[in-house]
Amino acid sequence: MPEARASRVLSELRRRIVMNELTPGAVLTELGLAADLACGQSSVREALLRLEGEGLVLRAGRQGTTITDLDVESASEMLDLRRRIELRGARRALRRVSAGDLAGLLAIQERMEAAAADSDAWAVLERDMDLHLALFRVSGLHAMGPILARCMLHSHRFRLWAPWHRRSLIETARRHRPILAALQAGDAAGLARELGAHLDTIVERDAAA
Amino acid sequence: MPEARASRVLSELRRRIVMNELTPGAVLTELGLAADLACGQSSVREALLRLEGEGLVLRAGRQGTTITDLDVESASEMLDLRRRIELRGARRALRRVSAGDLAGLLAIQERMEAAAADSDAWAVLERDMDLHLALFRVSGLHAMGPILARCMLHSHRFRLWAPWHRRSLIETARRHRPILAALQAGDAAGLARELGAHLDTIVERDAAA
DNA sequence: CCTGTCATCGATATCGATAAGCCATCGAGG
DNA sequence: CCTCGATGGCTTATCGATATCGATGACAGG
Numbered sequence: 001m002p003e004a005r006a007s008r009v010l011s012e013l014r015r016r017i018v019m020n021e022l023t024p025g026a027v028l029t030e031l032g033l034a035a036d037l038a039c040g041q042s043s044v045r046e047a048l049l050r051l052e053g054e055g056l057v058l059r060a061g062r063q064g065t066t067i068t069d070l071d072v073e074s075a076s077e078m079l080d081l082r083r084r085i086e087l088r089g090a091r092r093a094l095r096r097v098s099a100g101d102l103a104g105l106l107a108i109q110e111r112m113e114a115a116a117a118d119s120d121a122w123a124v125l126e127r128d129m130d131l132h133l134a135l136f137r138v139s140g141l142h143a144m145g146p147i148l149a150r151c152m153l154h155s156h157r158f159r160l161w162a163p164w165h166r167r168s169l170i171e172t173a174r175r176h177r178p179i180l181a182a183l184q185a186g187d188a189a190g191l192a193r194e195l196g197a198h199l200d201t202i203v204e205r206d207a208a209a
Numbered sequence: 210m211p212e213a214r215a216s217r218v219l220s221e222l223r224r225r226i227v228m229n230e231l232t233p234g235a236v237l238t239e240l241g242l243a244a245d246l247a248c249g250q251s252s253v254r255e256a257l258l259r260l261e262g263e264g265l266v267l268r269a270g271r272q273g274t275t276i277t278d279l280d281v282e283s284a285s286e287m288l289d290l291r292r293r294i295e296l297r298g299a300r301r302a303l304r305r306v307s308a309g310d311l312a313g314l315l316a317i318q319e320r321m322e323a324a325a326a327d328s329d330a331w332a333v334l335e336r337d338m339d340l341h342l343a344l345f346r347v348s349g350l351h352a353m354g355p356i357l358a359r360c361m362l363h364s365h366r367f368r369l370w371a372p373w374h375r376r377s378l379i380e381t382a383r384r385h386r387p388i389l390a391a392l393q394a395g396d397a398a399g400l401a402r403e404l405g406a407h408l409d410t411i412v413e414r415d416a417a418a
Numbered sequence: 419c420c421t422g423t424c425a426t427c428g429a430t431a432t433c434g435a436t437a438a439g440c441c442a443t444c445g446a447g448g
Numbered sequence: 449c450c451t452c453g454a455t456g457g458c459t460t461a462t463c464g465a466t467a468t469c470g471a472t473g474a475c476a477g478g
Contacts, residue, residue: 005462029429040463042251045430046258053262055352062430062469074352077297081290081356088286143264143283143363147290147356154352214432238459249433254460271439271460 005039010047012037015122017056017067018157024069028057054150056157075158082151083199086132089139089148090195094188101138105180108134112176116169124169125156131176135183159203175201214248219256221246224331226265226276227366233278237266263359265366284367291360292408295341298348298357299404303397310347314389317343321385325378333378334365340385344392368412384410 013033016022033044048065051057059065112127129152136148159165175198182190222242225231242253257274260266268274321336338361345357368374384407391399 031429040461041430042462042464046254046461049255049258050262053259053355055355059430062428063471064429068352071350071352074350077294077350077353078356081294084293085286085290141280141283141286143277143280144286146262146264147287147359150356240459249431250460251432251434255431268460271458272441273459 006043006046009033009037009039009043010050013047013051014054014056014153017051018125018153018160019122020157020161022067024067026067028065028067030065054153056153070158070161071154072158075154078151078154079199079203082148082155083196085144085148085151086136086195086199087192089136089141089144090183090191091188092140093135093138094183094186094191096140097138097183101134102180102184105131105134105183109173109176109180113170113173116173119169121169124173128172128176129153129156135179155202162203165203215252215255218242218246218248218252219259220335222256222260223263223265223362226260227334227362227369228331229366229370231276233276235276237274237276239274263362265362279367279370280363281367284363287360287363288367288408288412291357291364292405294353294357294360295345295404295408296401298345298350298353299392299400300397301349302344302347303392303395303400305349306347306392310343311389311393314340314343314392318382318385318389322379322382325382328378330378333382337381337385338362338365344388364411371412374412 013022022028028048030041030044030048033048034041037044048057048059052059052065056068057065058068108127108131112124112131115123115127129149132152133145133149137145178194179191179198182194222231231237237257239250239253239257242257243250246253257266257268261268261274265277266274267277317336317340321333321340324332324336338358341361342354342358346354387403388400388407391403
């Protein structure tokens with residue numbers, strides 16, 4: 001039964017941070033978490049190492065690990081970056097997408113909608129990131145996937161922190177359908193339009209009514 | 210005397226990969242590296258975890274760790290991304306730079322030139338990345354630093370892999386002076402021009418004579 | 419009162435051993 | 449001959465114990 005310990009610890013901590021259950025400045029200790037999560041120091045350590053790579057925690061040597069500050073300006077830059085990366089990726093993906101790719105994407109889409117039906121906000125978010133990453137992976141720019149992942153993570157963290165971005169989970173999940181439809185239809189202009197609109201409305205940066 | 214074990218292992222492995230001593234597809238084992246580098250499995254493990262975060266290795270569960278492929282298209286995208294990130298960062302840095310920042314930047318510059326005088330290519334490269342990162346840090350966009358670092362790492366890996374990009378180390382090191390000079394002078398146009406030109410010539414993508 | 423030194427304490431960093439997973443290979447049965 | 453299942457070997461994953469570091473606070477001397 002012991003398997004993927006570190007992986008589950010990682011998911012759990014990531015969830016707590018992105019959902020703002022752990023707030024910036026909070027101090028974590030490896031042994032403390034190990035006790036909480038019923039595993040050894042090693043597993044926690046590995047998870048924290050990865051979280052540091054994702055920019056969610058800051059490991060300060062022997063003085064413990066703290067949750068990183070929510071950096072609004074960086075979040076905004078990352079959203080811009082994300083937009084650029086995904087749009088360029090989508091253009092390439094259109095020329096390379098296979099039937100198998102599409103099936104995989106649609107499967108993720110369905111799981112996302114199922115999670116939305118369960119009102120499981122975190123699961124929806126994970127599937128959302130899965131979907132965007134899987135779409136990007138079709139572009140073949142493999143080395144850039146993790147950068148995109150990081151941008152997404154921070155965008156979402158900011159979105160969930162800002163109290164004014166609330167949308168029903170079902171709506172959130174459904175918003176991806178037109179993107180996949182355009183991809184399936186091989187409609188470059190439509191794909192760019194739908195994906196661009198989608199990214200533009202992740203965070204409403206201006207309080208424009 | 211034991212300290213910074215993992216850190217030294219990390220640097221060493223990073224050097225071997227970026228300098229293309231370890232070529233794509235090569236398989237590494239944690240215990241094998243531990244023996245080679247005279248340390249325990251934990252230190253190697255931590256280093257590999259970080260290298261995976263940097264996109265230089267791919268950890269395939271219990272099947273070992275392999276060096277990632279050199280992805281030319283991603284490298285090109287990353288160079289674009291880097292250009293954008295650094296130029297935007299520099300614009301902000303100009304408004305925030307302090308005397309202390311400048312002193313620190315100049316110190317790095319001097320160390321880079323010293324390394325160039327020693328013909329230590331890897332040290333020059335490390336100082337180069339230090340310098341660009343330190344400059345970017347002045348912008349205050351802290352959460353984006355690691356993304357920039359990753360882009361730089363891959364740009365350099367590609368540059369060193371492509372046999373036609375050779376420049377004297379001294380010249381490489383000196384090329385940063387006009388950038389710092391423009392920063393010191395508070396010259397926005399000059400900074401953008403010098404930094405842009407610098408980034409444009411890291412890799413000559415076209416074989417334009 | 420202020421300052422510099424040192425003991426203590428809480429945390430990480432590292433190690434070595436063990437459990438467990440994955441692959442290849444070999445062997446038996448159809 | 450082909451296929452399927454067991455087995456051995458190599459690797460990571462996890463644990464528990466220990467070395468070591470850095471901060472903190474007590475304390476003595478100025």
